[in-house]
Every structure is written in C-alpha cells, then in structure tokens.
Amino acid sequence: MGKLVPTEGFEDGMDPGTERRRSMVAETTIPRQPHEKNPLWKDAGNITLLIVLYLLQGVPLGLSFGAVPFLLKSKLSFADIALFSLSSYPYSLKLLWSPIVDSVFFKAIGRRKSWIVPIQAITGTCLAVLGSRIDEIMNQEHLPVTMLAVVFTALVFLCATQDIAVDGWALTLLRDENKHFASTAQTIGLNTGYFLSFTVFLALNSSEFCNKYLRSVPATEGVLQLGSYLQFWGAMFLLCDAWLVCFKKEEIDDTETIDEIKTVYETIWKVCMMPHMKKFIGVLMVAKLGFIANEAVTPLKLLDKGLHKEDLALSVLIDFPFQILFGYYAAKWSSGAQPLRPWLYAFYGRLAFAVVGMLLVWSFPSGGVTSSYFFIVITATVLNSFTSTVQFVGMGSFFTKISDPLIGGTYMTLLNTLSNLGGTWPRFFVLEAVDHYTDAHCTVTEPESSVYPICLTDTQKAHCKSLGGECIVRRDGYYIVGIASVIIGLLTLLLYVKPQIERLHRLPDRAWRLRKEKSEDDGVNGTGGRSGETEKLMGQ
Known part of the structure; x- marks a missing residue:
C-alpha cells in the first residue's frame, strides 16, 4: 500500500529539500586525510542554527503535506482534497525562481539573510494571524477550500524560497572540513519539523489518543488545537528572526561567484534541450503514474473507512527508521555502472504494493481496526517504503553519475525538480477522478x-x-482509478520506461555534459575531434 503520509511535493515521500541536499553533498563534501581531526566543535553553533532554520521550514510543510489533509478529509470530498493538494506545487517548482534568490540581494544585509530575514518575519506573522482564526474556520460546516489552498500555497512558497537561501548559506556558513554536515543538519531539521507537525500534532490533536494515554477524565477534544499550534510556531519564527537580525552577521565570501540570472536560465534550457535529456524527462514525467493513486488516495481511503489519524501517524513514525536502514543498502545496490537497474526492479514492487493497498481498503474490518489488521497495514507500509527508497536512492545515484561537474548544483536541482514534478502533476487529476467515478x-x-x-x-x-x-x-471510484493506474503503470514500464532506461544506461557519462562554445583555440589545441564526438553523442 502507499505510505501513510500524503506526500504532495515530496520525492516518493521523502522530506522536502532533498533535491538540493543531493546537490549540496555532491558539491561540498571535502575529503579529509585519515589522520586529520574534524574540528566539529568550531562549527557547532552554525550547525545548530542550520538545524533550527530547517526545523522551522519543516513545521508548515508537515501541516500542508501531512496533517491538514487528514483533518480536512472528514468534511471534504476527494475533489476538494485535490484542490488543496495544489498547495504542494511551489516545492516542486522552486527551481523556477532559485536563480533569482541566488543572485538578488542587499550586500549590507548579506546574500542569504536578505531573503531569510523577511521570509521568517512574513511566515511568523502569517502563522500567528492564521492561528487566531483557523479553529473557527475548521469548525465551519462548509469549509472555504479555495481560501485554505491559497493560504497554505503561500506558506509552502515561503518555505521553498527560504530553503533555497538556507541551502546556499550552508555552503559558506560552515568551514570546508565541516560542509558535509550541512546535509545532516537538513535531514535532522526538516524531518523533526515535519514529524512534529504530522505525527506529534495529530496524536495530541486526537481526543481518542489523549483520552487513552494522557487524561484521566475524557474530553471531546485533544490537548492541542491547530490554532494554538500555529500561533506557537509563529512566535518561534519571529524569535528566530529577531536573533538573526540582532546577533548573527553573515560573513561576506569574496571568492563566491554569482552567476547572472540570464546565464543560469540559459544553462537550464540547454540541458533540457539535449536529445537524450528530452527522453529522460519523458521517463520522469510518467514513471509514477502506476502508483500515484496508491500514494495519494489509499491513506485517505483508510481514514475514510475508519482507521484513526493517530494510527496513521504512528505507522509513519514506525516506518521512519526503516527508511534510514533501507537507504543504506539501496545506496550500495545503486553504486554500480547501472544505478537504475535496482530502480527498475523496485518499480515492479511498487506496482504490486499498489494492488496490496486496494486489497487492504477492500478488506477493512467491518467491526473496526483489529490488532492483526493494523499489523498488516504497518508491514505493507514498511515493505512499500523499501521499494520506494530503492527507487529514490537509485535515481539519485544516476543523477549524481550524469551531472555535469561544471554546473553540478544547477544540473542536480533541475533533475530532482523534474523528478518531483513527475509525482506532483498527476495527483490533482487522480483525486478528482476518484470522486468523478464514485x-x-x-x-x-x-x-x-x-x-x-x-x-x-x-x-x-x-x-x-x-x-x-x-x-x-x-x-467506488477508488478501485476504478487504482486499477487503471496500475495497468497504465505496467504498460508504461514495459513499453516506454524500461526500453528508454536501457538506452540511457548505454550512453557514456560525457554525453550528458554541456558542450562549451567552440572557439578558435579548439582547433589549435586539437580538441575539435572530441567536440565533434561529443556532438554526435548528444544527438543520440
């Protein structure tokens, strides 16, 4: 079955910002000699700052991608949830404005603080104002779905923009020997913020969970309401922002190059126009069609059947350490000359678990969730997580393998943005189709x-x-859409995805590099032949 988190905007359910973390690791990991001691303590404060900034980003994302759709489901149809799911798009499209964030700033404030400081202030104020009204809004008989979608789209846009700035700041904030800890800070911060807003919040918001574990006298509401939760984190955003303004100065790195915005966009366009890149983009756009219904609808369908929100959150919490373990082995399997070979094998597994998800919904106990049924749900979630992680790591390894080192950050961010978009664009139509056919x-x-x-x-x-x-x-439109999704996914895999992947595997890595403009020196230095060879490869 699908992961029990509505993972809009995430690459296969992984935490947001992963695509920039990949590029960050590729570009900033500095090898050290075996005898060299790691002066981590000198950067302890900066690493802590990065963790806090990423944690704050993770809080609104955990609400938008996880908790709020579950809270809305009791009053909204799948078509309404589809409208709300559009709020995830900014995180999948942030490449469109990342060159602007990297290039436009006030030197007196700092290249990254020019964006982080105002964004923190705006986000904190929005959370505080929204928190004062959200409980009243959520208790309405007819929820203003469009308004909620617009508000959370704005929050996700702010978090996506801050993520660009924080990722860039991490490259200069840490010493060279500690830069590889930036990805660790991002993983810890984003995951902590996300799970606080999803797993912890849903548990404390649930009257059933609180009455069972936290109260001696039952009550009709949980101990934590959405309004007070938003106001608390709004205050945290503003406090962190005040600290940044008053106490944290951004050092100016004179060696840091700043590309012109036009140049960056031209580079992105040239990469997309390579013939084999067009084919690869086609693969990325259709690769998730087979299990998108399972990932987007199955958790909500189980909730509709009677599985409690806190049980869904608990399943995610149990699944998280397994993702880390699976990631280690998936990285080993994907380290060869053909990193997408395990990705193809895992494709079949995800299609199989899409069928398992439909069977779990169909066989939901009429008398309520039993221990044995819940154990099967958790087992299916963990095993599906295994196939998802293998695909995620395998695709990431392929991205790292083919990226042009001269434009590594732009190249990696482009590839991961396209991959994320492949899982985002069908979600709206799948959710709409469930209601249409029901x-x-x-x-x-x-x-x-x-x-x-x-x-x-x-x-x-x-x-x-x-x-x-x-x-x-x-x-029930769920079964119609789910079966159609699996059939389309299988046909797409056999007739298009697998043949294209096998062709792309045969290309040498240099075929993915951008050619430099031919100059007069090329003929003098004898590089004309190689340029011709590269041009031929790029035309395959």
Whole structure:
C-alpha cells in the first residue's frame, strides 16, 4: 500500500529539500586525510542554527503535506482534497525562481539573510494571524477550500524560497572540513519539523489518543488545537528572526561567484534541450503514474473507512527508521555502472504494493481496526517504503553519475525538480477522478425535494443518517482509478520506461555534459575531434 503520509511535493515521500541536499553533498563534501581531526566543535553553533532554520521550514510543510489533509478529509470530498493538494506545487517548482534568490540581494544585509530575514518575519506573522482564526474556520460546516489552498500555497512558497537561501548559506556558513554536515543538519531539521507537525500534532490533536494515554477524565477534544499550534510556531519564527537580525552577521565570501540570472536560465534550457535529456524527462514525467493513486488516495481511503489519524501517524513514525536502514543498502545496490537497474526492479514492487493497498481498503474490518489488521497495514507500509527508497536512492545515484561537474548544483536541482514534478502533476487529476467515478447516494430524498443526497464526505453521510436514510455506494471510484493506474503503470514500464532506461544506461557519462562554445583555440589545441564526438553523442 502507499505510505501513510500524503506526500504532495515530496520525492516518493521523502522530506522536502532533498533535491538540493543531493546537490549540496555532491558539491561540498571535502575529503579529509585519515589522520586529520574534524574540528566539529568550531562549527557547532552554525550547525545548530542550520538545524533550527530547517526545523522551522519543516513545521508548515508537515501541516500542508501531512496533517491538514487528514483533518480536512472528514468534511471534504476527494475533489476538494485535490484542490488543496495544489498547495504542494511551489516545492516542486522552486527551481523556477532559485536563480533569482541566488543572485538578488542587499550586500549590507548579506546574500542569504536578505531573503531569510523577511521570509521568517512574513511566515511568523502569517502563522500567528492564521492561528487566531483557523479553529473557527475548521469548525465551519462548509469549509472555504479555495481560501485554505491559497493560504497554505503561500506558506509552502515561503518555505521553498527560504530553503533555497538556507541551502546556499550552508555552503559558506560552515568551514570546508565541516560542509558535509550541512546535509545532516537538513535531514535532522526538516524531518523533526515535519514529524512534529504530522505525527506529534495529530496524536495530541486526537481526543481518542489523549483520552487513552494522557487524561484521566475524557474530553471531546485533544490537548492541542491547530490554532494554538500555529500561533506557537509563529512566535518561534519571529524569535528566530529577531536573533538573526540582532546577533548573527553573515560573513561576506569574496571568492563566491554569482552567476547572472540570464546565464543560469540559459544553462537550464540547454540541458533540457539535449536529445537524450528530452527522453529522460519523458521517463520522469510518467514513471509514477502506476502508483500515484496508491500514494495519494489509499491513506485517505483508510481514514475514510475508519482507521484513526493517530494510527496513521504512528505507522509513519514506525516506518521512519526503516527508511534510514533501507537507504543504506539501496545506496550500495545503486553504486554500480547501472544505478537504475535496482530502480527498475523496485518499480515492479511498487506496482504490486499498489494492488496490496486496494486489497487492504477492500478488506477493512467491518467491526473496526483489529490488532492483526493494523499489523498488516504497518508491514505493507514498511515493505512499500523499501521499494520506494530503492527507487529514490537509485535515481539519485544516476543523477549524481550524469551531472555535469561544471554546473553540478544547477544540473542536480533541475533533475530532482523534474523528478518531483513527475509525482506532483498527476495527483490533482487522480483525486478528482476518484470522486468523478464514485456513485454514492442516500436511500432517502431531501425534504420537499426528489433529490437523493450524495454521500462522499463524513458530513454528507451524517446528514443522510439524520434524514433516516443509509448511504449506498453503487460504484467506488477508488478501485476504478487504482486499477487503471496500475495497468497504465505496467504498460508504461514495459513499453516506454524500461526500453528508454536501457538506452540511457548505454550512453557514456560525457554525453550528458554541456558542450562549451567552440572557439578558435579548439582547433589549435586539437580538441575539435572530441567536440565533434561529443556532438554526435548528444544527438543520440
């Protein structure tokens, strides 16, 4: 089955910002001699600062990608959730404005603080204001989905922009011998923020969890409401921002080169226009079609069936350490000359677990979740996580292998942005299709009307029950979309993805490099032949 996190905007459910972390590791890891001691303590304060900044980014992302869709599901249809899912797009498209963030700044403030300071202030203020009204909004009978989507899209956009600036600051904030700890700080910070806003928040927001484990006297609400949670983190954003303004000065690195915005965009365009890159982009755009329904809909469908939000959050928490373990072995398997070979094998596994997810929804116990059923859910989640991690690491290894070292950061960010976009663009249409193909109506009509109410949300089902009727599902669009997704995925794999991957594997690494403009010196230095050879390879 799919991972139990609605992973909009994430590459296969991984934490946001991973694409920049890959490029950061590729560009900044400095090999040290075996006898050299690592003066980590000299950068302890800066590493802590990076962890805090990444943690703050992870908080709104955990809400937008994880907790809020689960809270909304009881009152919204899948089509409404599809609209809200558009809020994840900024994280998949941040490459479009990352050259601007890297190039435009006020020298007196600092290249990175010019962006981080105002973004922290705006984000903190937005969270505080939203927190003062969100509980009232969430308790409305008819939720303003469009307004919520716009607000969280703005928050994700701010976090994505800050992520660009913080990633760039990490390259100059740490000493050369400690730069490889930037990716560690990002992993710790983003994951901590994400799980605080997803796993921890859903548990403390659940009345069932709090009554069972935290209270002696039962209550109808959890101990933590969304409004107070947002206000707390709004205050944390503003406090961190004040500290940055008053106490943290950004050092100016005179050796750091700043590319012109136009040059960066021209480079991105040239990379995309390489013939074999066009084919690879086609693979990235369709590679996730086979299991996108499972990843996007199955967790929400289980929630709709009666699995508690805190149980879903617990499954994610249990799955997290396994991801780390699987990542280690996946990296070993993907380190050869053909790193996408394990990726292809894992493709079959993810298609299989898409079928398993549908079986779990179909066989949901009518009397409620049992221990054995929940164990099967966790097992399926962990095993699907294994196949997902193998694909993620394998694709990352291939990106590292083919990236042009001269433009490594831009190249890696471009590839990972395209990969993330391949998992983002179908999600809206899949969620919309589930409602479109679902036929669920109440058995009685509305008073003074001959219309049979539809039964797609918990609110609509409760309304039908209040009328003395019963909701009858004549056709469940989840199974139609899920089966179609698996069939399309299998056909795409066999007829397009696998043949293209095998062709791309046969290309030498130099075929992925951008050619330098031919100059008069090329003929003098005898490089004309190599240039011709590269041009031939690029035309394959």
